[in-house]
Amino acid sequence: MRISYTIDEARSALRELRADGRSVALVPTMGALHEGHLSLIRLAREAADAVVVSLFVNPTQFGPTEDFSAYPRTMEQDLAACEAEGVSLLFAPDAARMYAPDHSTYVTPESLDQVLCGASRPGHFRGVLTVVAKLFNIVQPDVAVFGEKDAQQLRLIERMVRDLDIPVQILRGPIVREADGLAISSRNRYLSSEERAEAVCLHQALESAQAAFRGGEQHVETLKGLMMNRISEAPHAELDYAEIVDDATLQPVRRIEVPALAAIAVRFSRARLIDNMVLVPD
Amino acid sequence: MRISYTIDEARSALRELRADGRSVALVPTMGALHEGHLSLIRLAREAADAVVVSLFVNPTQFGPTEDFSAYPRTMEQDLAACEAEGVSLLFAPDAARMYAPDHSTYVTPESLDQVLCGASRPGHFRGVLTVVAKLFNIVQPDVAVFGEKDAQQLRLIERMVRDLDIPVQILRGPIVREADGLAISSRNRYLSSEERAEAVCLHQALESAQAAFRGGEQHVETLKGLMMNRISEAPHAELDYAEIVDDATLQPVRRIEVPALAAIAVRFSRARLIDNMVLVPD
Numbered sequence: 001m002r003i004s005y006t007i008d009e010a011r012s013a014l015r016e017l018r019a020d021g022r023s024v025a026l027v028p029t030m031g032a033l034h035e036g037h038l039s040l041i042r043l044a045r046e047a048a049d050a051v052v053v054s055l056f057v058n059p060t061q062f063g064p065t066e067d068f069s070a071y072p073r074t075m076e077q078d079l080a081a082c083e084a085e086g087v088s089l090l091f092a093p094d095a096a097r098m099y100a101p102d103h104s105t106y107v108t109p110e111s112l113d114q115v116l117c118g119a120s121r122p123g124h125f126r127g128v129l130t131v132v133a134k135l136f137n138i139v140q141p142d143v144a145v146f147g148e149k150d151a152q153q154l155r156l157i158e159r160m161v162r163d164l165d166i167p168v169q170i171l172r173g174p175i176v177r178e179a180d181g182l183a184i185s186s187r188n189r190y191l192s193s194e195e196r197a198e199a200v201c202l203h204q205a206l207e208s209a210q211a212a213f214r215g216g217e218q219h220v221e222t223l224k225g226l227m228m229n230r231i232s233e234a235p236h237a238e239l240d241y242a243e244i245v246d247d248a249t250l251q252p253v254r255r256i257e258v259p260a261l262a263a264i265a266v267r268f269s270r271a272r273l274i275d276n277m278v279l280v281p282d
Numbered sequence: 283m284r285i286s287y288t289i290d291e292a293r294s295a296l297r298e299l300r301a302d303g304r305s306v307a308l309v310p311t312m313g314a315l316h317e318g319h320l321s322l323i324r325l326a327r328e329a330a331d332a333v334v335v336s337l338f339v340n341p342t343q344f345g346p347t348e349d350f351s352a353y354p355r356t357m358e359q360d361l362a363a364c365e366a367e368g369v370s371l372l373f374a375p376d377a378a379r380m381y382a383p384d385h386s387t388y389v390t391p392e393s394l395d396q397v398l399c400g401a402s403r404p405g406h407f408r409g410v411l412t413v414v415a416k417l418f419n420i421v422q423p424d425v426a427v428f429g430e431k432d433a434q435q436l437r438l439i440e441r442m443v444r445d446l447d448i449p450v451q452i453l454r455g456p457i458v459r460e461a462d463g464l465a466i467s468s469r470n471r472y473l474s475s476e477e478r479a480e481a482v483c484l485h486q487a488l489e490s491a492q493a494a495f496r497g498g499e500q501h502v503e504t505l506k507g508l509m510m511n512r513i514s515e516a517p518h519a520e521l522d523y524a525e526i527v528d529d530a531t532l533q534p535v536r537r538i539e540v541p542a543l544a545a546i547a548v549r550f551s552r553a554r555l556i557d558n559m560v561l562v563p564d
Binding site: 007011099100102103104105106107108109110111112129130133134137138140156159160162163164165166167249 | 289293382384385386387388389390391392393394411412415416419420422438441442444445446447448449531
């Protein structure tokens with residue numbers, strides 16, 4: 001496995017990787033790799049000849065009060081994990097190499113971003129789209145893999161790829177869960193053991209909505225009520241949002257008549273956790 | 283010469299163009315081609331093996347009161363001109379093929395855009411950067427050529443290429459002028475014969491500033507005064523701006539100690555004309 005710390009090194013490594021016409025899949029990450037990331041790397045390996053993993057804690061997607069400095073950095077383990085998964089190139093630039101001091105061009109969503117996490121994290125998706133556009137321009141992958149856990153991010157990236165005609169195919173990686181249903185996340189390590197036990201409430205809330213939906217309940221207010229009730233049973237959980245929206249437009253719906261995205265964000269003391277499920281009518 | 287009206291056709295034509303490893307230069311235009319454009323095409327031909335010209339009157343860079351509908355469309359002459367200049371591919375999509383009805387991702391400048399034309403045309407450069415990013419993603423040129431007449435656009439595109447790591451080299455094409463000094467523009471055809479005679483005031487204003495600067499005058503207010511005086515002598519010319527700014531940052535300067543951009547915009551009845559000159563201290 002090669003490791004590149006600068007854009008020029010990465011481009012030169014990629015020229016070699018592609019020299020014999022091999023296709024390239026990119027898995028963008030912020031490091032702190034866990035089973036969720038590894039599942040994306042495995043999808044990437046099936047989809048292309050060579051896998052590139054980027055590891056970059058992107059400052060522009062963190063708000064001023066968010067956990068940029070505290071975000072877990074586990075470079076050595078990440079490196080070993082990528083090596084073990086057969087990654088061809090690890091691209092791990094530092095922020096000074098990714099953003100000039102007078103950086104001033106952003107890729108900005110003007111739709112899909114005012115709801116869910118976008119409402120709680122102003123500017124977050126502008127940062128995400130900007131860095132993903134940069135990574136696409138640096139790596140020029142044939143395929144890129146993103147996890148379904150970040151549902152809104154995934155839809156915004158798919159929209160960006162369509163709107164800006166970026167020549168890359170986006171693959172969606174299913175959510176990977178712990179045995180009790182908690183979606184695996186780098187931020188789970190922020191949880192105390194008590195919070196960890198309660199954190200299963202996100203998945204259980206989604207499951208209760210899904211069970212009612214499968215039982216015939218189509219009214220979003222009723223389903224949202226079920227989700228919020230389950231979250232309220234966790235004493236340390238502070239609800240950020242529990243929403244059910246049109247899966248394509250992320251706009252509010254009253255009844256589920258087309259595929260809908262049920263999405264939850266909950267704050268514990270240090271961790272903000274998200275989870276989601278798509279509800280598809282018969 | 284091939285002509286593509288859709289993105290898919292263009293991509294397929296480009297695969298053939300590049301099949302034997304040929305490099306590609308892109309000249310983005312809004313059509314209504316004139317000697318200025320042809321000079322860019324000739325630069326492109328020197329810089330790469332194959333030249334692609336895009337011809338697209340981009341709706342997102344026109345304000346609601348601007349001349350999008352009236353913008354000159356001269357497809358047949360443009361086609362003949364491209365053919366005569368040895369262009370390999372003309373990409374001429376229509377707006378419905380370039381923007382989905384729910385298009386919502388924009389490339390947005392957050393600096394360099396609040397002055398000069400950006401101040402007079404809010405949203406203009408967001409439209410320009412978005413369509414240029416799209417064209418770069420569709421054509422994936424090795425080189426792209428832009429005219430120096432659109433000085434602020436050129437600097438914003440160079441900044442975008444740097445900030446988003448777009449793998450393209452930008453070439454600057456010098457301003458092409460009529461015999462009397464008027465910068466050639468598609469919008470010159472909007473001028474009455476009286477206005478056409480007066481329109482030389484832009485170039486003459488720049489020349490008077492340049493002459494004083496070469497004579498030792500470094501004070502921007504004095505040089506701006508010279509430019510404004512010359513414009514005020516043209517009875518049908520309504521000054522939009524006459525500015526001298528830092529050539530790199532486009533920020534105001536009081537004295538010219540680093541390269542400065544002298545830029546003018548003037549409205550005649552139907553035409554808004556721009557021109558500029560770079561003043562470089564010894």
